[in-house]
Amino acid sequence: MAGLAGRIGGVLLGASLWLAGGPAPAAPAAPAPAASSASCRPQSHEGQAYAVCTVDLRRARVKLFWRGPDGLPYGSLSRLAGQQGTGLVFAMNAGMYDSGLAPVGLYVEDGRELKAANTANGPGNFHLKPNGVFYVAGDRAGVLETGRYLKARPRAEFATQSGPMLVIGGRIHPKISEDGPSQKIRNGVGVRPDGHTAVFAISEAPVSFGAFARLFRDALGCPNALFLDGSVSSLYAPALGRQDLSRPLGPLVGAVAR
Numbered sequence: 001m002a003g004l005a006g007r008i009g010g011v012l013l014g015a016s017l018w019l020a021g022g023p024a025p026a027a028p029a030a031p032a033p034a035a036s037s038a039s040c041r042p043q044s045h046e047g048q049a050y051a052v053c054t055v056d057l058r059r060a061r062v063k064l065f066w067r068g069p070d071g072l073p074y075g076s077l078s079r080l081a082g083q084q085g086t087g088l089v090f091a092m093n094a095g096m097y098d099s100g101l102a103p104v105g106l107y108v109e110d111g112r113e114l115k116a117a118n119t120a121n122g123p124g125n126f127h128l129k130p131n132g133v134f135y136v137a138g139d140r141a142g143v144l145e146t147g148r149y150l151k152a153r154p155r156a157e158f159a160t161q162s163g164p165m166l167v168i169g170g171r172i173h174p175k176i177s178e179d180g181p182s183q184k185i186r187n188g189v190g191v192r193p194d195g196h197t198a199v200f201a202i203s204e205a206p207v208s209f210g211a212f213a214r215l216f217r218d219a220l221g222c223p224n225a226l227f228l229d230g231s232v233s234s235l236y237a238p239a240l241g242r243q244d245l246s247r248p249l250g251p252l253v254g255a256v257a258r
Contacts, residue, residue, distance in 0.1 A: 073101040097250025105161030131163025184230035190222025
């Protein structure tokens with residue numbers, strides 16, 4: 001089941017798009033203007049279809065959700081939507097998790113670190129270094145490699161660790177091939193250079209890691225982006241008529257009005 005750290009293994013990632021000392025990629029194309037607060041729209045790139053949800057953190061909040069009021073994991077987007085009501089603009093799965101639906105890496109909710117960072121080596125996408133952390137601090141957000149996050153220690157209200165990084169400083173992760181053989185429905189998150197705009201995306205059909213990384217770099221204007229998961233990737237977006245059914249999910253991320 002994709003979402004467990006161990007079951008992500010077996011993905012074949014080919015030759016690097018970038019080697020140290022190689023030329024820097026061209027600057028990303030200017031992204032479309034951000035939505036006024038939070039909204040979702042369809043988008044295509046390189047012939048692939050995606051749903052893209054953009055949040056201006058000065059006008060809406062991005063929050064992480066793991067356990068409900070009863071102390072049990074939400075486990076599904078439908079349960080989260082039922083608890084949050086009409087204020088939930090969209091939501092999706094927010095990182096890899098174990099058999100008990102607990103995050104396998106760093107997890108911060110409402111300023112409390114509920115799971116410590118995971119810097120171990122191991123198999124699967126989560127351990128494909130560098131992995132990274134998506135975090136929210138007030139009206140700003142960021143995506144940082146895990147080591148950089150642990151050194152900077154931003155005062156995050158919300159944070160989730162996943163892996164691998166898709167885009168690092170405008171470059172594709174060095175171990176992601178241009179178009180490898182692994183094709184899955186994938187979701188991830190990036191942050192635009194203004195630090196106020198978080199962009200979430202999910203593919204409508206299976207795509208390669210390379211294609212998904214280029215979406216964030218070239219079409220969505222995100223110099224740093226993080227893979228959240230594959231196969232179990234799911235979206236709740238009433239504006240798009242989406243309430244995906246999926247296997248039980250661990251941590252979730254969503255946008256709500258300020």
